[in-house]
Amino acid sequence: MKRLALARRETPTRGGAPAAFLIGLSFALALGAILLTISGDSVIEVYQRMFERSLGSKDVISATLNRATPMALAGLAVSIAATMGLWNIGAEGQILFGATAATFVGRLFPDLPGPVLIVAMLLGAAIGGALWALGPGLARAEIGVSEIITTLMLNEVALRLIQYLQNGPWKDPDGFSFAQITPRPEQAGLGDIWERAHLGVVIALVLIIGFAWFASRSVWGYELRIAGSSAKTAAYAGISMRSKILGVLLLSGAVAGFAGGIELSGTAVRLNENIANGYGFAGIIVAALALMRPSGVALVALAFGAVQVGGVSIQSIGVSSAVADILQALILFGAIGATVLSNYQVKMVERKVAV
Amino acid sequence: MSHPAVELDGIWKRFPGVIANAGASLTVRPGTVHAVLGENGAGKTTLMNCLAGVYRPDEGVVRVHGEEQKFSSPADAIAAGIGMVHQEFRLVPTFTVAENVVLGAAPRVISQSAIVRQVTDLAARFGFDAEPTRPVWQLSMGERQRVEILKALWRDARVLILDEPTAVLTPQEAVELGKVLRRMVEDGRSIIFISHKLDEVTSFCDEATVLRGGETVANSVPINDVDATELAKLMVGEVESAPVPDRVTTPGDVSMSVKGLKVTDTRGLRAVDGVSLEVRSGEIVGIAGVAGNGQRALTDAIAGLETIDAGTISVMGSDVTTAPPQARFAAGLAYVPEDRLGVGLAPKLPLAENAVMREYRKLRKGPFLSWSAASKFADDLVKRFGVKIGRVDLPLASLSGGNLQRILLGRELSGEPDVVVASQPTRGLDVAGVRAIQRLLLEQRDAGTAVLMVSEDLDELLALADRILVMVEGRIVGEFDARTASRAEIGESMMGAQA
Numbered sequence: 070m071k072r073l074a075l076a077r078r079e080t081p082t083r084g085g086a087p088a089a090f091l092i093g094l095s096f097a098l099a100l101g102a103i104l105l106t107i108s109g110d111s112v113i114e115v116y117q118r119m120f121e122r123s124l125g126s127k128d129v130i131s132a133t134l135n136r137a138t139p140m141a142l143a144g145l146a147v148s149i150a151a152t153m154g155l156w157n158i159g160a161e162g163q164i165l166f167g168a169t170a171a172t173f174v175g176r177l178f179p180d181l182p183g184p185v186l187i188v189a190m191l192l193g194a195a196i197g198g199a200l201w202a203l204g205p206g207l208a209r210a211e212i213g214v215s216e217i218i219t220t221l222m223l224n225e226v227a228l229r230l231i232q233y234l235q236n237g238p239w240k241d242p243d244g245f246s247f248a249q250i251t252p253r254p255e256q257a258g259l260g261d262i263w264e265r266a267h268l269g270v271v272i273a274l275v276l277i278i279g280f281a282w283f284a285s286r287s288v289w290g291y292e293l294r295i296a297g298s299s300a301k302t303a304a305y306a307g308i309s310m311r312s313k314i315l316g317v318l319l320l321s322g323a324v325a326g327f328a329g330g331i332e333l334s335g336t337a338v339r340l341n342e343n344i345a346n347g348y349g350f351a352g353i354i355v356a357a358l359a360l361m362r363p364s365g366v367a368l369v370a371l372a373f374g375a376v377q378v379g380g381v382s383i384q385s386i387g388v389s390s391a392v393a394d395i396l397q398a399l400i401l402f403g404a405i406g407a408t409v410l411s412n413y414q415v416k417m418v419e420r421k422v423a424v
Numbered sequence: 425m426s427h428p429a430v431e432l433d434g435i436w437k438r439f440p441g442v443i444a445n446a447g448a449s450l451t452v453r454p455g456t457v458h459a460v461l462g463e464n465g466a467g468k469t470t471l472m473n474c475l476a477g478v479y480r481p482d483e484g485v486v487r488v489h490g491e492e493q494k495f496s497s498p499a500d501a502i503a504a505g506i507g508m509v510h511q512e513f514r515l516v517p518t519f520t521v522a523e524n525v526v527l528g529a530a531p532r533v534i535s536q537s538a539i540v541r542q543v544t545d546l547a548a549r550f551g552f553d554a555e556p557t558r559p560v561w562q563l564s565m566g567e568r569q570r571v572e573i574l575k576a577l578w579r580d581a582r583v584l585i586l587d588e589p590t591a592v593l594t595p596q597e598a599v600e601l602g603k604v605l606r607r608m609v610e611d612g613r614s615i616i617f618i619s620h621k622l623d624e625v626t627s628f629c630d631e632a633t634v635l636r637g638g639e640t641v642a643n644s645v646p647i648n649d650v651d652a653t654e655l656a657k658l659m660v661g662e663v664e665s666a667p668v669p670d671r672v673t674t675p676g677d678v679s680m681s682v683k684g685l686k687v688t689d690t691r692g693l694r695a696v697d698g699v700s701l702e703v704r705s706g707e708i709v710g711i712a713g714v715a716g717n718g719q720r721a722l723t724d725a726i727a728g729l730e731t732i733d734a735g736t737i738s739v740m741g742s743d744v745t746t747a748p749p750q751a752r753f754a755a756g757l758a759y760v761p762e763d764r765l766g767v768g769l770a771p772k773l774p775l776a777e778n779a780v781m782r783e784y785r786k787l788r789k790g791p792f793l794s795w796s797a798a799s800k801f802a803d804d805l806v807k808r809f810g811v812k813i814g815r816v817d818l819p820l821a822s823l824s825g826g827n828l829q830r831i832l833l834g835r836e837l838s839g840e841p842d843v844v845v846a847s848q849p850t851r852g853l854d855v856a857g858v859r860a861i862q863r864l865l866l867e868q869r870d871a872g873t874a875v876l877m878v879s880e881d882l883d884e885l886l887a888l889a890d891r892i893l894v895m896v897e898g899r900i901v902g903e904f905d906a907r908t909a910s911r912a913e914i915g916e917s918m919m920g921a922q923a
Contacts, residue, residue: 288793297768306781307750
């Protein structure tokens, strides 16, 4: 008995993913056009503005790059965990705690020269992020507790911690009655390198490319691929699953925490509860869209950033925020769906029966 | 008397390259427990799947209570009163016992308390002590099996097929099962009991049908009229064993010695229960036995993949009992696991990464791996062992079983081991693949390697091995000289019959 079924391709078609991305995008834009027509907005005007305000000039491209940076790093963090089949849903919390740790370093050494302080704060951010993943990592490696639940729950804890700090110990004495945290040292800001884009854009790109390269060439990356293949294969090859699980979650947390440090020094002036701004969750989508390949997250995050910046911009010409949100979702969903589907093919298969 | 509960007549079922049933027949009288016996691959499960509506036979007639049936789905078979308990249970772990029992066959309006009451009543009628409100994930394997049986009874199965029901049970649970089966038979139901354990068959069943090579070789033999030896003979047949290839060398010193090995499996049962064995240089020792008698745990424990409760393992005189797998490999112990793609190879990774899996530590250059050395290693492997591979950078998953096994065995042999432990090395391969792998193992023997080989194919062991050890329920119960032993006497020992 035969039936039609979706089967995973044994080998991905060359260029299939980018082509599918474009087709999915066009399809989403077409659907969006119908939506805009119904809502009474001018399709051409809206799309034109979306493009202009996200990728239309040096100025907006640089803003898009800034926006894409933390999402790319969060995407990298998620994809690192995914090489072992682990889900780090806690990048949001790790960004928050990373930024908190960087702020702590800034408060400890407020008089260090800029470059030294930046390095120290970014390092602190990475360590903070790793620390935030330590509990879930240990629980998963030692007793098999699902990291999905633990990392997710810690997001809320990190948020509450910042709220406590801004109402208590770290409250800005010059903020009058306003509950906000004292600004970070001024010299700890990442300078702009091109239009509005700050140095963090380059740092993130170097980190992503560096990681992808290191993972593909190093013994560590190789062991990770074996361990991600199956626990039994790892044992056979003499690789400790426990240390790999813990290591990969710590690294994933460190990268997300680092993103928090970049945000603090790049776009923010002080630690606040909105500093993660959903980037950690966006990172999950970015990683999924990049098919969990570290090498793909930069490009996907850029597209994601553009859609977000463009989505915000059209609200100022009268598109309702609901329609703008739907439009963003359509574009992302269309592109994700098409890209993932490009790994599959429709074929006739024998009806499967249990033996 | 009335019609037979089940009549299967001249059932043929072909799969690509395999004939699973070649005119098999089965007649089950109502109110009896009927054993279906046969070795692995004899066609038992396929025949039962034809009866349970999972497969449609290519030819042949299925009659249930005298009426001819053409099932096109398991649902049709259930409607006709056929229930099947598969080897792998099909339960929802988070649902309660009662919910699982009624799942898919619940009344339109569901009242939790009514269902719990009805399931309790049903269980009590057949002498189960079920706790209907407990979630299934809390239950032991034996308890889960009872839920499966209750599921079939809830659907009022008149004929219940149990596919190797005792494989997951402790001996006590097996005795309990026997009692439950009696109750069901007294209730007028019929039971088909698939097994290859003779002692159970003789204690639980009324009649037996024996399958061999897809055909019925003994039809409805009353259990009281035959003894275990006869049944064993029927199962394995009286095939002439293949000629043993001429030996070039004689076995030398002991290369590997295992003493008093005990291993507990993931279910908490003792899988290996005090195994001692020695393998000499230039000798192939075969381990024969029906699947699931601890062979996998034995070889995994020797290779360092299972925790050992007691006993020692030494390779070339050095004790490796507590050594990690890579240290055992370095000590000269190569391992070809039964599960090629889940243990021995990483299917998503390319050839080079699989080829160096055992010895990548030697190719280390600082934090990096020398990929040029790795691909040279892979190229050598391809050439030396005749692997047919298209692009070396593609994942291994697309390769054929024979090529995968060449890569796996080749990699293990490239370290020039003193001892090779190979588990089911030829299972599932085509004829050319089987020959190639067997030839490699014989070459190893002639070169003075000690080979321990687990196989379910008795003919293969008789052809290749020097000595054959029979493993039953985690113990070595018999040792045979492969040149003089007969298939029948080894078969009998495999079935647990007292020799």
